[in-house]
Structures are given as structure tokens and as C-alpha cells.
Amino acid sequence: MDIKQDLITLFQQNTSVLESGSGKILNNYREQAFRDFDKLGIPTSKNEAYKYTPLDKYMQGNYDMELNANPFKIDLQDIFKCDIPELDTQVVLVLNGFFYSVNQTEQLPEGVVVCGLNEASVRFPDLFHKHYSHYADTSADGIVALNTLFAQDGVFVYVPANKTVEKPIQIINLSHSYKNLRITRRNLIVAGENSRVNLVVCDHTLCQQSYLANSLTEIYAGRNAVIDYNRLQNENHLSIQINNLFVHQEENSRFTSNNISLHGGLIRNNVYATLNGPHSETNLYGLFLSDDKQHVANYILVDHASPNCTSNQLFKGILDDDATGSFNGKILVRKDSQKTQAYQKNNNILLSTAARMNTKPHLEIYADDVKCSHGATVGQLDMEAMFYLRSRGIGEKESRHLLMYAFANEIVSKISIPVLKDRIIELVDKRLRGELSRCSNCDIRCG
Amino acid sequence: MLEIKDLFVSINGKEILKGISLEVKAGEVHAIMGPNGSGKSTLAAALAGRDDFEITNGSVTYMGEDLLEMKPEERARKGLFLGFQYPVEIPGVSIVNFLKTALNELRKFKGLEPISASDFLKKMREKKDLVGLTTNLANRSVNEGFSGGEKKKNEIFQMAMLEPRLAILDETDSGLDIDALKTVANGVNNLRRKDNATIIITHYQRLLEHIIPDFVHVLYKGRIVKSSGKELALELEEKGYEWMENETE
Numbered sequence: 055m056d057i058k059q060d061l062i063t064l065f066q067q068n069t070s071v072l073e074s075g076s077g078k079i080l081n082n083y084r085e086q087a088f089r090d091f092d093k094l095g096i097p098t099s100k101n102e103a104y105k106y107t108p109l110d111k112y113m114q115g116n117y118d119m120e121l122n123a124n125p126f127k128i129d130l131q132d133i134f135k136c137d138i139p140e141l142d143t144q145v146v147l148v149l150n151g152f153f154y155s156v157n158q159t160e161q162l163p164e165g166v167v168v169c170g171l172n173e174a175s176v177r178f179p180d181l182f183h184k185h186y187s188h189y190a191d192t193s194a195d196g197i198v199a200l201n202t203l204f205a206q207d208g209v210f211v212y213v214p215a216n217k218t219v220e221k222p223i224q225i226i227n228l229s230h231s232y233k234n235l236r237i238t239r240r241n242l243i244v245a246g247e248n249s250r251v252n253l254v255v256c257d258h259t260l261c262q263q264s265y266l267a268n269s270l271t272e273i274y275a276g277r278n279a280v281i282d283y284n285r286l287q288n289e290n291h292l293s294i295q296i297n298n299l300f301v302h303q304e305e306n307s308r309f310t311s312n313n314i315s316l317h318g319g320l321i322r323n324n325v326y327a328t329l330n331g332p333h334s335e336t337n338l339y340g341l342f343l344s345d346d347k348q349h350v351a352n353y354i355l356v357d358h359a360s361p362n363c364t365s366n367q368l369f370k371g372i373l374d375d376d377a378t379g380s381f382n383g384k385i386l387v388r389k390d391s392q393k394t395q396a397y398q399k400n401n402n403i404l405l406s407t408a409a410r411m412n413t414k415p416h417l418e419i420y421a422d423d424v425k426c427s428h429g430a431t432v433g434q435l436d437m438e439a440m441f442y443l444r445s446r447g448i449g450e451k452e453s454r455h456l457l458m459y460a461f462a463n464e465i466v467s468k469i470s471i472p473v474l475k476d477r478i479i480e481l482v483d484k485r486l487r488g489e490l491s492r493c494s495n496c497d498i499r500c501g
Numbered sequence: 502m503l504e505i506k507d508l509f510v511s512i513n514g515k516e517i518l519k520g521i522s523l524e525v526k527a528g529e530v531h532a533i534m535g536p537n538g539s540g541k542s543t544l545a546a547a548l549a550g551r552d553d554f555e556i557t558n559g560s561v562t563y564m565g566e567d568l569l570e571m572k573p574e575e576r577a578r579k580g581l582f583l584g585f586q587y588p589v590e591i592p593g594v595s596i597v598n599f600l601k602t603a604l605n606e607l608r609k610f611k612g613l614e615p616i617s618a619s620d621f622l623k624k625m626r627e628k629k630d631l632v633g634l635t636t637n638l639a640n641r642s643v644n645e646g647f648s649g650g651e652k653k654k655n656e657i658f659q660m661a662m663l664e665p666r667l668a669i670l671d672e673t674d675s676g677l678d679i680d681a682l683k684t685v686a687n688g689v690n691n692l693r694r695k696d697n698a699t700i701i702i703t704h705y706q707r708l709l710e711h712i713i714p715d716f717v718h719v720l721y722k723g724r725i726v727k728s729s730g731k732e733l734a735l736e737l738e739e740k741g742y743e744w745m746e747n748e749t750e
Contacts, residue, residue: 442589442643445549446603446659447577447610456602460593460642 057113058095058196062088064119065203071121076206077175079182080240087192087202094196103324106380106412107351109197112294112320117236117266119204120150141473143224143254144168150229151237151267152207160221165214168223171240174210181212185244189272189300189328197324198298201270205240208269211253215246215276222252222284222471229267229289230260239269245279247304252282254474257289257318264292264319272300275307277331282470283311286478289318291346296322305331305360312469314478315342315350316485324353329363329391337366341465343485345374354383354398358391361421367398370465372458372486373409381430384416391421398428403435403461458486502527502667502698503548503568508559510540510547517543519723520559525667528695532709532734533702535720536742541702542586544720545671549583550576563667577603578610580666580697584656584673591643596655599643600625600662607663628661632688650681657688668692669700674708686711706738721745 065072065088073081096113097104146168147154153170162168167178175182192199209225229237245251259265275281289295295318301309315321327336342350356365371379381400402411415428435457443453462482469475503525510518517540525531535541547554548561550573561568564579571579591599605615616624625638634654636647644652653673660668670689674682689699689712701712709717709731717733718725726745727733737745 436589436591438589439591439594441549441551441573442585442591443594443599443603444573445577445583445585446599446663447574447606448599448603449574449606450572452602452606453574456594456599457591460591463593 057110058091061096061200062092068121072204072206075122075172077172077182079175079179079186080172080205083187083192083202083205087199090192090199091196091203094193094199096196096200103195103353103382106378107320107322107349109296109322112349113266115264115266116234117264118231118233119236120152120231121206141222141224141254141471141477143222144219146209146223146225148209148225148227148239150231150235151239153209154228163217163219165212166217166219167210167212169210171208171210171242172206174212174242178210178212181244182242185272185274186242187272189274189302189326190270190298195298195324197268197296198270201238201240201268201298204238204268205270206238208240208242210241211243211251213245213249213251216248217246218250219252222254222474224254224256227255227257227267227269228260229258229263229265229293231263231265232261234264235266237265237267239267241269241271243271243273243281245273245275245281247276248278249276250280252284252471254284254286254471256286257295259290259293262290262292264294265289267293267295269295270298270300273302273309275301275303275309275334277304277306279304279307281307281309283309284469284471284474285311285313286481287313287315287318287321288481291317291319291348293318294320296324298324299326301325301327301336303327303329303331303334303336306333307331308335308337310337310468310470311339312465313338313340313352314466314482315340315344316481317348318350319348321348321350322353323351326355326357327365328357328359329365330359332360332362334360335364338368339366339465339468340369341462341482342371342379343462343482344371344377344379345488346377347375348377349379350377351380352382356385356396358385358387358394358396361391362393363391364395365397367400368465369400370461371402371411372405372461373402373411374405376406376408378410380412380414382414382416383428384418385426385428387417387419387421387424387426389420392423394421394424394426396424396426400430401461402432403458404432405435455486459483462486502564504562506560506562508544508547508561509557510543511555511557512543512553516557517723518547521720521723521725523718523725525698525700527666527698529716530693530699530701530712530714532714532717532731533700533720534704534706534717534734534737537704539720540723541720542671545583545586545669545700545702548669549573549581574606577663578607582660582663582665582668584660584668584670586672586675588644588647588652588656590645590647592645594643596638596641596643597625600659603659604662624662628658631691632657632661633684634658649676650678653677653685654681654688657685661688661692664692666697667700668697669702671702672704673701674703674705682708683711706734709734719745
């Protein structure tokens with residue numbers, strides 16, 4: 055089965071429906087995306103960046119696609135309620151890739167916009183002309199081209215200059231269908247000068263189907279902007295999610311992401327952070343806990359395109375059973391980016407002999423006055439520490455748990471929203487004990 | 502309390518202990534001395550249940566039960582404690598949580614309810630004072646960033662918290678300055694009772710100036726070659742281990 059040709063045919067047959075339902079600016083990019091996708095196709099293992107995650111293999115299978123928003127007449131507010139009531143957020147629901155609703159718990163500061171992407175593309179053409187598809191390069195990756203080709207909707211967040219959004223904005227990606235479903239999500243987050251915003255993004259698969267989600271988020275951080283991006287990945291084990299995150303940072307801005315992968319059949323996270331203005335800082339943290347036949351891959355490119363910038367990458371993984379994973383972290387320091395500080399660390403624990411982890415740190419440095427470091431480890435639990443704990447009366451299982459929890463906690467403890475941190479600590483704790491770590495209202499049949 | 506009979510232990514096929522026999526009764530303090538490489542730490546770790554050893558012969562009875570059949574945690578729950586020569590740093594595991602978990606495992610084994618948060622904190626304060634540990638333990642990971650002396654004091658502090666019946670202190674004196682040595686010795690002396698026993702493993706005699714043993718044994722090339730009263734320690738200090746070599750050959 056030629057998956058590329060199938061997707062091209064799918065697009066050609068549905069171009070008019072796709073375009074009639076989308077704003078002009080979204081349509082403007084399809085032609086280029088088509089050419090790029092036609093040229094690049096779906097990444098295979100021959101593509102160095104996808105060596106351990108051959109998407110052409112994972113994306114096989116029959117999937118339906120929804121061309122219109124909301125074909126299900128279901129009351130999401132009724133069936134879905136986030137079970138962290140203390141997590142006082144502005145909740146944005148997205149159903150099968152289409153913006154569904156926003157539940158505002160307080161008046162947003164003047165000028166702040168949280169709405170559907172398609173709607174926004176019509177309401178805010180200037181912002182879209184300036185930012186939409188400017189950071190995501192369709193010519194570099196077929197998956198990015200594919201997303202742009204089919205992009206119809208998603209979430210748009212705009213925080214104007216000098217505004218602070220106190221409450222986190224929580225985007226919940228819901229998947230609901232009675233057939234396997236292909237989903238395209240496209241988000242754009244624009245944070246103006248001196249603005250601050252916290253984002254929390256979660257998943258919920260409400261049915262036992264396989265969902266193949268191609269998500270792409272572009273984030274623009276203006277001068278002095280501070281953005282926190284917390285991503286909790288928790289889908290059923292039949293699901294495949296491919297996430298592309300493009301972050302473009304101006305002078306003195308700070309972007310911090312915490313990516314926690316708990317459940318999901320295949321999770322591929324590509325993060326491209328461009329430090330475009332001096333003294334900007336990017337912190338990329340990630341944790342994944344995988345078992346069964348799960349595959350979790352993190353691919354990072356931090357581009358130091360300005361001097362005096364700082365970047366930190368810390369990614370950790372625990373793999374059990376037949377789980378496989380990969381980490382591919384690249385730091386690019388351009389010629390004039392002097393006084394760069396760039397750090398990268400990737401630590402992994404294998405709990406079974408069948409689990410496999412591939413890790414590849416990659417530094418490409420053209421400036422001469424820089425501080426860079428990288429390190430990667432793949433190992434087992436520390437047996438000396440195990441014996442120490444057991445010699446104090448703590449059982450083998452509990453000792454393992456304490457050590458795994460400590461390993462994971464280095465990432466979780468970096469989450470800046472206390473109630474979210476507590477909740478994720480709980481989910482990680484349950485996950486490490488081998489229990490389902492879904493939110494309590496989620497349909498467990500999904501498992 | 503503890504009866505070791507003709508114990509042989511190998512590591513990776515190499516025989517380290519070659520027939521150890523030793524009896525320790527409640528209320529006693531035994532010192533095991535010997536040069537480096539004589540098998541002292543192997544004996545301590547084998548008693549605590551390290552599983553990278555192979556026990557090729559002999560038996561160990563503890564409180565009337567076969568010790569060698571028990572997992573390390575079972576030994577601990579039944580009151581055996583090993584003070585480590587090299588306490589392990591465990592980043593990310595808070596010392597408070599670790600000790601509370603350990604204490605509650607011991608309590609569960611005795612059929613007791615988990616200790617309340619306030620009782621636990623009170624007990625921590627008391628025992629810290631008792632063993633002279635001044636390190637602030639709040640928000641610290643197990644042994645992480647502790648100095649050598651702090652690590653050793655922390656072992657004695659854990660011993661005070663867990664109140665073992667039989668404590669085996671493996672080179673607890675090594676690397677300590679004289680003040681820290683006295684603190685550690687005071688801690689051990691304060692915990693001495695009629696119904697518990699202590700085995701002190703040491704290279705040097707100096708700790709035994711502060712903790713007076715009832716018996717001193719000399720371990721040499723995997724065997725106990727001499728056992729006597731506390732005066733043996735002084736004799737060893739004076740004459741060195743070469744003397745022992747000449748005595749045994």
C-alpha cells in the first residue's frame with residue numbers, strides 16, 4: 055500500500071471541501087505543502103531523523119477522516135469534565151482536531167484571544183500573515199507538509215504585549231469516534247512583548263479506536279515574553295500521535311516545556327526551538343514511562359541563532375516489557391552566536407531485557423566562545439541503591455518504585471503549576487505501579 | 502542471637518570466607534578486626550543479604566531461624582541492621598520519606614499502625630540529638646551531598662531510628678576525624694541495651710577505645726584466627742597484623 059499516494063488522492067478528492075471550510079490564509083499554504091509532501095512523502099527509516107521511528111510503517115492501516123467539524127451530536131461538557139477541579143484553568147476543548155468550546159472561568163485580560171484556529175485566521179489576518187506557517191518548514195519534513203496540507207482547525211491563543219494571563223490555558227484534545235480516525239490539529243500561540251502565559255495541553259481518547267493524530271503547534275515568543283508549556287500525553291495504546299512543536303523566540307524571552315508521556319501506542323515528539331534574539335532561554339524537559347509495545351521518540355533541535363542565549367534539554371525515560379524509544383537531540387550553534395550556553399542530558403532506565411533505547415546527542419558548533427555539554431546514559435536501576443533500601447526493611451517492589459519515582463521526579467518537579475505537578479506526581483506514581491494512570495472520568499474501556 | 506557455623510562465601514568463584522564460626526549473644530559487643538582484604542566487609546554484607554555472593558557452605562541462625570533463607574528486607578524487619586562502609590547516595594529519594602517508609606515497614610511487620618507524622622518528626626528530632634547528627638535533613642536526598650562524616654553519622658542515626666536487635670557496623674570509623682569518631686561511638690553506646698547486640702568491624706583499634714567490646718576476633722585470609730577479650734585489640738595495634746601472620750603460620 056502506498057501511503058503517500060493514498061494521502062495525495064485523499065487530498066485531491068477532498069480539496070474543495072477542505073478549502074470551502076477553511077479560511078483563506080490556511081488555504082494559501084496548501085499548494086506549497088502539496089509540492090513538499092509530494093516530494094518528501096512520509097518519513098521512513100532511511101530518513102536519519104526517523105531511523106528508529108519509521109512512520110511509513112506506523113501509519114499503515116485504514117483510517118477515516120472528518121472533513122467537517124463536529125459530526126457527532128454529543129454534549130462534551132456533559133461527558134467530559136477534567137478531574138483536577140483545583141486546576142483552575144480556562145478550558146479549551148478540541149474534538150477530533152476541531153475547536154469545540156472554550157470555558158472561560160474569568161474575564162481574560164483585554165485583547166487576549168483564545169478561540170478556534172480557523173475562526174481566528176479570518177478574524178486576525180494580520181497576525182496570521184505574520185506568523186502562520188512561518189516557523190513550521192514544510193520543505194524539511196513530509197509530516198509537517200502533511201499537517202499543513204490538511205490543516206483545518208485547532209486552537210489559537212494570542213496574548214498582546216504587556217499582558218499576563220494568570221490562569222493557565224488548558225487545551226484538551228479529545229478523540230471520539232466509532233471508527234479508526236485520522237486527525238489533523240494545528241495550533242498557533244502568539245505571545246507579544248513582555249507577556250506571560252501558561253499552557254497545559256492534555257489528551258483524552260474517549261473510545262477504544264485507534265487515532266492517528268498529526269499535531270502541529272507554532273509558538274511565537276516576543277521580546278521578554280515568558281511561556282510555560284506543559285504537555286501531558288495520555289492516549290490509548292492503539293493510538294499514534296505525531297507532534298511537531300515549533301518555537302520561535304525573540305530577545306530575552308523564556309520558553310519552558312515539560313512533556314510527560316504516559317500512555318499511547320506511538321508517540322513522536324519533534325521540537326524545534328529557534329533562539330532568534332539574544333539573551334533568550336529555552337528549557338525543554340521530557341519524561342516518558344513506557345511498557346507493552348509502546349514506542350516513544352523525542353527529536354529535538356535547538357537552534358542558537360543569536361549570541362548570549364541559553365538552552366537546557368533534559369529528557370528521561372523508563373522502558374519496560376518490549377517498549378522501544380529514541381532520543382535525538384541536536385544543538386546547533388551558529389557562527390555569530392558567541393557566549394552560548396547549551397546543555398543536553400538524556401538518561402534512560404531499561405527494566406526488561408527486551409526494551410530498547412536509542413539515544414543520539416548531536417552538537418554542531420560554529421562559534422568559538424561557547425559552553426556546551428551533552429551526556430546520555432542507558433542503564434538499569436542502581437543495584438547498590440536497591441540493596442541499601444532493602445537492607446532497611448523496604449521490600450524489593452517498593453524499593454524499585456522509590457528509585458524509579460526518584461528518577462522521574464527530576465522532571466516532574468520542574469512543573470511550575472503546583473496543582474498540576476501534584477496531579478502528575480500522582481499519575482506517574484500510578485503508572486510506575488503498573489496501574490492505569492488515566493484521569494478518573496476517562497473511559498477505561500479505552501485501555 | 503546469631504550463630505554462624507563454618508561459613509564459606511565466594512564472589513565470582515573466588516572464595517573469600519573460608520569457614521567462619523561465631524556466636525553472638527544478646528547484650529554483647531563483638532569486634533571483628535583484620536587487615537584489608539581479609540573478608541570483613543564480605544562477612545557483613547553476606548549477613549545483611551547481598552545477593553551477589555555465593556554461600557557455598559555453612560549455616561547462619563538468627564533468632565532461631567535460618568538467616569540465609571531470608572531476603573535482605575526480611576532480615577531488616579527482624580531487627581538486623583547493617584551500617585554501610587560506603588553509604589549509597591540516592592538522588593531524588595528524600596531521606597525523610599525513606600526513613601518513614603523503612604520505619605513503617607518494620608512497624609507493619611510487628612503488627613503496628615503506621616507512625617503518625619508528628620510522632621515521626623518527634624522521633625527524628627530525638628534520635629538526631631542522641632547520635633549528634635546536626636545535618637538538616639529536610640528536603641535532602643539520601644546521603645546525597647553528605648560529607649564522609651555526615652554519611653557515617655547518618656548510618657548511626659538510621660540505626661537509632663530503626664532500633665535493631667543486631668547491628669553490624671562495617672568500618673563505621675574509617676574516614677572520621679576524632680570528634681566525629683567520638684560522636685559515632687557515643688551514638689552506639691547510647692543505643693546499647695541488654696537485649697540487643699553489636700558487631701563492630703574495624704581495621705583500627707581506635708574506635709574500640711570508645712566502644713568497649715566484650716570480644717575481639719581477628720579475621721585473616723577468610724578465617725577467624727584468634728578470639729579473645731578487649732585486650733586483643735591493643736595487642737594487635739601494638740604488634741600489627743604481621744604478628745598475626747606469624748602466629749598463624
